[in-house]
Structure formats: C-alpha cells, structure tokens
Amino acid sequence: MKDSAEMTRRGFLKGSAVAASAALGISHSVFAAGSDIIRVGMIGCGGRNTGAAAQALTADSGARLVAMCDIFMDRVKGKRGILKKQKGDQVMVDDDHCFAGFDGFKHVIESSDVVVIANAAKFHPLHAMAAIQAGKHVFVEKPHGIDPAGIKLMQSATDLAKQKGLCLVSGLHSRYHEGYAETVQRINDGAIGDIVAIEENFLRGPYGVIARKPGLSELQWQCSTQYHFRWLSGDDVVQSLVHNLDRSSWVMKNQVPTKCHGLGGRSSMTEPIYGDVFDHHSVVYEFANGVRIYAFCRTTNGCHNDSSSVVLGSKGKADILRCRISGETNWRWSGRCNPYQREHNVLFKAIRSGKPVNNGDYMARSTMITVMGQISCYTGKEVTWEQINKSDFYYPPRPEDCRDGMEPPVKAGAHGSYPVPKPGFTKMI
Amino acid sequence: MMQRYSTVPYHVVKYVALFAISVVAFQSSNMPGEGRKPPKKYTETITTKDGEKVSFEMVLIPSGSSVRDPQAGFLMGSPKGEPGRKNDEGPQHKVRLAPFYLCTTETTLELFLAYYQETMSAKEDFIEVEQAKKDAEQSSPRDSLRRNDVDAITGPTPVYGDLTMGYGVKHPAMGMTWHNAMTVCRWLSRKSGRKYRLPTEAEWEYACRAGTTNVFGFGNAPNRLADFAWYKDNSDGETNEVGKKKPNAWGLYDMSGNVCEWVYDFYSPTAYKEAAGKTPAVNPKGPKTGKVHVARGGDYSSSIEELRCAARAFEEEWWRSGDPQFPKSKWWLPEMDFIGFRIARSINPND
Numbered sequence: 001m002k003d004s005a006e007m008t009r010r011g012f013l014k015g016s017a018v019a020a021s022a023a024l025g026i027s028h029s030v031f032a033a034g035s036d037i038i039r040v041g042m043i044g045c046g047g048r049n050t051g052a053a054a055q056a057l058t059a060d061s062g063a064r065l066v067a068m069c070d071i072f073m074d075r076v077k078g079k080r081g082i083l084k085k086q087k088g089d090q091v092m093v094d095d096d097h098c099f100a101g102f103d104g105f106k107h108v109i110e111s112s113d114v115v116v117i118a119n120a121a122k123f124h125p126l127h128a129m130a131a132i133q134a135g136k137h138v139f140v141e142k143p144h145g146i147d148p149a150g151i152k153l154m155q156s157a158t159d160l161a162k163q164k165g166l167c168l169v170s171g172l173h174s175r176y177h178e179g180y181a182e183t184v185q186r187i188n189d190g191a192i193g194d195i196v197a198i199e200e201n202f203l204r205g206p207y208g209v210i211a212r213k214p215g216l217s218e219l220q221w222q223c224s225t226q227y228h229f230r231w232l233s234g235d236d237v238v239q240s241l242v243h244n245l246d247r248s249s250w251v252m253k254n255q256v257p258t259k260c261h262g263l264g265g266r267s268s269m270t271e272p273i274y275g276d277v278f279d280h281h282s283v284v285y286e287f288a289n290g291v292r293i294y295a296f297c298r299t300t301n302g303c304h305n306d307s308s309s310v311v312l313g314s315k316g317k318a319d320i321l322r323c324r325i326s327g328e329t330n331w332r333w334s335g336r337c338n339p340y341q342r343e344h345n346v347l348f349k350a351i352r353s354g355k356p357v358n359n360g361d362y363m364a365r366s367t368m369i370t371v372m373g374q375i376s377c378y379t380g381k382e383v384t385w386e387q388i389n390k391s392d393f394y395y396p397p398r399p400e401d402c403r404d405g406m407e408p409p410v411k412a413g414a415h416g417s418y419p420v421p422k423p424g425f426t427k428m429i
Numbered sequence: 430m431m432q433r434y435s436t437v438p439y440h441v442v443k444y445v446a447l448f449a450i451s452v453v454a455f456q457s458s459n460m461p462g463e464g465r466k467p468p469k470k471y472t473e474t475i476t477t478k479d480g481e482k483v484s485f486e487m488v489l490i491p492s493g494s495s496v497r498d499p500q501a502g503f504l505m506g507s508p509k510g511e512p513g514r515k516n517d518e519g520p521q522h523k524v525r526l527a528p529f530y531l532c533t534t535e536t537t538l539e540l541f542l543a544y545y546q547e548t549m550s551a552k553e554d555f556i557e558v559e560q561a562k563k564d565a566e567q568s569s570p571r572d573s574l575r576r577n578d579v580d581a582i583t584g585p586t587p588v589y590g591d592l593t594m595g596y597g598v599k600h601p602a603m604g605m606t607w608h609n610a611m612t613v614c615r616w617l618s619r620k621s622g623r624k625y626r627l628p629t630e631a632e633w634e635y636a637c638r639a640g641t642t643n644v645f646g647f648g649n650a651p652n653r654l655a656d657f658a659w660y661k662d663n664s665d666g667e668t669n670e671v672g673k674k675k676p677n678a679w680g681l682y683d684m685s686g687n688v689c690e691w692v693y694d695f696y697s698p699t700a701y702k703e704a705a706g707k708t709p710a711v712n713p714k715g716p717k718t719g720k721v722h723v724a725r726g727g728d729y730s731s732s733i734e735e736l737r738c739a740a741r742a743f744e745e746e747w748w749r750s751g752d753p754q755f756p757k758s759k760w761w762l763p764e765m766d767f768i769g770f771r772i773a774r775s776i777n778p779n780d
Binding site (some may be wrong): 047048050051052053054055070083086173202203204205206207229301302305306307308321322332334336338340341390 | 447479546549550586587588590591593594595665666747750751752753754755
C-alpha cells in the first residue's frame with residue numbers, strides 16, 4: 001500500500017535518503033585529513049539528537065559519528081550502543097570521544113566537521129557559535145535560544161557562518177516539509193485572498209515526567225527534566241509554539257509582529273515534578289498591517305487536543321498542517337515527505353557541493369517572536385518587537401558560566417514547589 | 430528536596446482517582462462464555478475515570494465448520510488472476526476457525542483516549558517508583574485486585590504532538606504501534622473481565638469475506654465500493670467517523686477502507702506457502718517470529734486493489750518517519766493517521 005504516489009494526509013517522502021546519497025556522487029571537498037569522510041559530532045544525547053545523528057548518517061554514506069557529549073555519561077554510552085546497532089561502521093566513537101558535563105561540547109567540536117546540536121535550548125546559541133567559530137558546520141534543533149541575549153548570539157553565529165561559508169541548518173522542520181511549503185506558496189499567491197488572521201494551536205498532554213532517581217544532585221535532576229525548568233528550556237511558548245509561530249512568520253513573508261500580549265499560568269501541573277514552567281499560554285500578536293495571530297499552547301491531560309496552523313483569509317482558509325486550502329479555491333496537497341530526513345539531506349548535499357545553506361535568519365527571528373510572547377505571559381505586560389530586541393535579558397546563569405556541580409539558579413520553596421512568575425508583578429525586560 | 434520527594438505521595442491521590450469500575454451492559458443470561466450458547470451480539474460498556482461510559486458492539490463470527498461438515502473452512506488468500514493480486518496472497522489454502530467475536534467497528538478515538546488517560550506513563554521509571562509507593566500503602570490487596578490490575582498496565586509514553594490529529598472522537602483511533610494496540614486489548618480485558626485481543630489475520634479475512642468468496646466482502650463489482658468503504662475516491666483524504674457506510678453481511682463496518690487494521694500476525698511474504706503445507710490450518714496465528722506485523726483492509730487513501738478481502742499490508746519503515754527521535758517510540762507512529770485496529774475476543778475464555 002501507499003507505494004505509488006498515493007499518500008497520507010501528511011505523507012512522507014519514501015526513499016529520499018537513498019536518492020539523496022546516490023545523487024551526491026563525487027565530493028568536492030576534502031574532509032578529515034584527505035578522505036571523503038565527514039566527521040559528525042553529537043552535542044546532546046537525548047532521543048531527538050540521537051534521531052538527528054541517525055538522520056545525518058542516513059543522509060550521507062561518508063558520514064561517520066566520531067564524538068558525543070551530554071550532561072550524563074550513561075546517556076552518551078547508551079545512545080552510542082543504540083546507534084552502533086542501527087548504523088554499524090558509521091558509528092566510530094571510542095571511549096576517549098565520549099564526553100560528559102557542561103564543557104563536553106568543546107571536545108566534540110574539536111573532533112568533528114559537522115555538529116548536530118539538540119540539548120537544553122539555553123545552550124543552542126553558545127554551542128552553535130562555538131562550532132562556527134571553529135569552522136564547523138551546524139545542525140541545531142529549535143528553539144534557537146530561550147532569551148533575547150541568546151538569540152542575539154545566535155544571530156551573530158548566523159552572520160559569522162555566512163562570512164565563513166559554513167552551513168547552519170535549523171530543526172524548524174516545517175520549512176523542510178514540501179506539503180507545507182506548497183500550501184504557504186499558494187497562500188502567498190493569493191489562494192485565500194488577503195490574510196485576516198492566523199490561529200495557532202498546540203494543545204496536548206504534558207512532556208514526560210521522570211521520577212527523581214536517588215543520587216542525583218538538584219542540578220542534575222533539573223538537567224534531566226529540562227523541559228520543566230525555565231532557565232534550561234525557556235518554557236512552552238518558546239519550546240513548542242516555535243513551530244507554529246515559525247509557520248505564521250513564514251506565511252507573513254517573514255515580517256515581524258510589532259507587539260504582543262500574552263496570558264499564562266499553571267492549573268494542573270503544580271507538583272514539584274513539573275518544575276517551574278506554566279502549563280497553558282495564549283498570545284495575541286499584531287502586525288503593522290493589522291493582521292493578528294492568536295496562538296495557544298497547553299500541556300494538560302484530559303482536555304481538548306489540537307495541533308494546527310490555520311490561516312484565515314478574505315477568500316478562504318488554509319490549514320497548513322493538513323496541507324489544505326478551502327473557500328474560493330479548494331485544494332489539497334498529495335505527497336509524502338519526511339522533513340526530518342530532508343533537513344540532513346539538504347545539509348550534507350550543501351557541504352559536499354560547497355554551496356552552504358544558512359537558515360539562521362528565520363531561526364533567530366521565529367525564536368525571538370516566541371520569546372516576546374513568553375515574556376509577555378510571565379510579566380502580564382504588552383511587549384513590543386522593539387523592546388524585545390533592545391533587551392539583553394537572559395535567564396541566569398549565562399550558558400558559558402554553567403559549571404558541573406554548581407548550585408542551580410532555582411530552588412524549591414517550602415512546600416517543595418518551585419517559584420513561578422506572577423503576571424503583573426514579575427519583571428524581566 | 431530528595432527526602433521530601435520520596436515521602437510525600439504527590440501522585441497517590443491522582444492515581445486513586447484513576448480507578449474506574451467497569452460496568453457490564455449486558456444481562457447475565459447473555460454472558461458470553463458462561464451461557465450454553467453464546468449470544469449473537471452483545472454490547473460492551475466501560476466507564477472511564479471521568480465517569481463517562483464508552484460502548485462498542487461485539488458480533489459473533491460463526492465457525493466456518495459445522496457438525497454436519499466438520500471439515501469445512503474458508504479459503505484464505507486470493508485466486509491467481511484476481512485483478513490487483515500480489516504474490517504474498519497465495520497460494521489459497523483452507524483455514525478452519527473456531528467462532529469468535531469481532532467488534533462491529535474500528536476502535537474509536539473515544540475508547541482510545543480513555544485508555545490513554547488511564548494508562549499513560551510519563552516515563553516507565555516514574556511509574557515504577559509510584560507503583561512501589563502504592564504497593565507499600567496498599568492495605569487490602571484482595572478487594573482491589575481488579576483495579577490494581579488495570580492500574581498495573583504501563584501504557585504509552587506521552588505522544589509527540591496531538592494523538593487525535595484533529596479528528597473527532599467517533600473517528601477511528603490511529604497512529605498507534607502494534608504494541609500499543611495490543612496494550613489497549615490488555616487494558617480492556619482487565620477493565621471488563623473479558624479477554625479482548627486483536628483478531629488473527631485469518632480471522633480478519635474470514636470476517637471480511639462474511640461467508641463469501643468475493644473480491645470484496647459485498648461482491649465483485651468495484652463500482653459498489655463507495656457504499657461500503659471510505660477510500661481514495663470518496664474520503665477527501667481523511668478518515669471518517671466509524672460505521673457511516675453499509676456493513677457487510679455479518680454486520681461489520683469499514684472492513685475495507687477508513688483505517689487499515691492491525692492484526693495479531695507477523696508479516697511474512699511466504700506465510701501462505703508455509704500454511705498451505707499443513708492445510709487445513711486450524712486457528713492459525715501466523716509466523717512464530719518476524720519483524721513487522723500485518724495490517725488489513727486498506728485505508729482512506731487506498732486504491733481499489735488495496736481494499737480487496739485478500740490484500741495484505743504490513744508495517745513499512747516510513748510508517749515511523751513522523752517520529753524524529755531515535756530509538757523510535759515503542760508506542761506511536763506520529764502523523765500516521767491511516768493505521769488503526771479492531772478488537773476481537775475468543776468464545777473460549779482460555780484462548
């Protein structure tokens with residue numbers, strides 16, 4: 001079934017990796033001291049970065065995984081075994097190239113031609129910048145920072161990559177989805193008339209919670225469950241709505257909203273195990289031409305679920321995730337696409353061909369849009385684009401100041417729960 | 430902090446609230462497996478932890494053989510020359526089946542969401558710690574045996590995204606792995622006290638044929654498909670609510686189209702050749718080992734050929750491509766809205 005052009009609503013590109021590898025042919029560059037091998041390093045050994053490494057090794061038969069790091073050595077060793085089983089000889093990480101702790105990324109960068117980065121988003125700008133300064137290509141997961149200071153660093157890394165002719169590929173996968181791309185193109189060609197408003201939803205259950213294992217320090221515990229701590233993840237508007245708001249920004253031809261106001265809080269995720277994040281947020285963004293984005297995210301069980309990006313126009317509407325347009329024009333995309341694999345196919349093709357790809361501008365912009373929304377939810381105040389770009393706010397400590405064994409910046413209060421922002425009282429920018 | 434965490438049972442209250450007592454909607458005289466003659470159909474009703482009732486109908490699928498003709502059975506697979514036939518559908522071979530129950534519809538999101546809410550494990554180690562706490566506090570294990578059983582099932586990890594994929598609750602549940610579908614059956618069994626399972630591939634095909642030897646359950650003419658199935662030509666690229674088309678002769682809806690359905694068996698392209706060697710096969714359960722499982726019936730995007738009673742599909746590598754992580758989730762096939770399942774049950778409770 002589905003072996004022809006037939007496909008699912010959100011289909012997938014079958015065999016794209018094979019085709020891409022075959023198309024690479026003879027390499028134009030010399031890698032790793034005279035061979036055609038491209039050395040790949042992993043910064044972060046969670047499920048997502050292990051996936052990214054597997055996609056990198058799939059994208060290019062000359063790619064070799066050579067170094068790995070994480071806060072936890074058991075994760076490094078565990079994922080090395082899993083990847084070895086799947087990718088065999090492409091995984092060449094010896095014990096001397098397994099690194100743990102906050103400084104592990106430096107050693108991985110030294111050993112690699114390309115790094116794949118997916119760890120706590122606080123570190124994405126620092127690690128991407130360090131790799132680019134060292135002359136290495138980068139794949140980095142979203143979000144591309146969690147605060148204005150971090151995003152500015154990511155923007156500098158973007159500019160430096162352009163100067164140096166290095167690749168910088170973003171994990172904002174929507175832009176690599178052929179069906180979404182065609183839907184956005186049709187919107188921009190006028191299929192739904194003028195855009196009036198955009199509704200963005202990411203409503204679903206909470207991120208996994210992990211029991212606190214005996215022996216973990218408070219710092220290790222927070223790092224092990226990073227989605228639940230603001231200083232590491234930046235919270236849910238930044239973590240999750242970034243995909244939605246990246247699509248909105250894309251549809252709006254990369255314009256930026258002039259201002260936003262947000263609401264947020266915690267209703268059910270109040271136990272200490274949920275750290276100090278909010279469990280629901282709504283943000284309204286406004287553009288100079290009057291178009292508004294209404295964006296919602298929630299991480300609560302037993303409630304209505306919705307994952308959608310719906311663009312309302314004067315002549316119809318577009319449902320981007322379903323690749324559908326209805327109204328005066330009725331259209332539906334048919335095809336299959338695996339955007340996660342495509343990201344790496346594009347990256348390695350660019351490296352081989354010597355024609356660098358750089359997603360930095362939209363990755364920094366889309367992430368900044370989420371950060372202004374998140375901060376508005378915390379403070380309860382309207383936040384303008386100008387304000388957020390002037391701000392140098394960061395969640396302490398600075399990523400470069402994080403040390404193994406340090407005191408974590410947030411601590412549980414008297415009842416075991418962590419303090420959370422209070423809209424109307426909290427000040428951040 | 431550590432100390433506090435291990436002594437305060439934050440989640441105990443929550444877990445106690447999870448317990449829901451299943452309600453049996455049919456009368457005791459109709460109790461399948463307990464009366465002399467199993468009822469032709471019955472309604473199973475379970476109560477969710479929110480106190481809502483979810484029902485589905487189970488229909489008796491008669492045995493292919495009878496007292497008069499104990500050797501009878503049905504011919505599994507397609508004859509050579511059937512349009513659209515693939516090699517793995519042959520050779521046709523005789524299969525004898527004990528009667529069983531099959532759900533008249535594909536499993537709905539409504540039921541699946543109830544399962545998800547009650548069994549979702551954030552992470553297995555989290556559940557283990559909580560379970561240990563609960564076990565320690567459990568004073569009277571006897572009167573809570575059943576609820577403990579339900580609670581002991583470690584269900585899925587949180588889905589990557591929204592498991593409903595935007596569909597309403599009367600649409601089929603979809604995007605779960607075979608393992609996840611099997612776990613739903615285990616959960617349902619504990620909750621109801623009746624042993625539910627996936628149908629075997631042979632049972633599925635027999636039920637789809639509904640006693641006929643046709644290409645499709647209702648006949649051979651593809652131009653009648655739109656009365657019975659949601660598929661490429663009429664689905665508009667989406668699943669539809671279950672049970673909206675005509676049922677087959679045995680009262681089963683959507684056997685063809687809408688979502689394809691996990692069955693118990695491992696897939697092997699040569700399974701029928703091996704089965705044909707020991708014909709007639711009696712209650713076959715497919716190859717003993719394998720890597721991927723069979724999914725039957727085609728889905729909303731299927732062509733006519735894929736809707737044939739004999740057509741076989743199986744899990745392909747790209748079914749996991751919506752999952753950006755590695756290793757891939759044991760529970761979810763994110764964004765794969767074309768794969769679901771249907772619940773079966775043996776008459777003999779020991780099966």
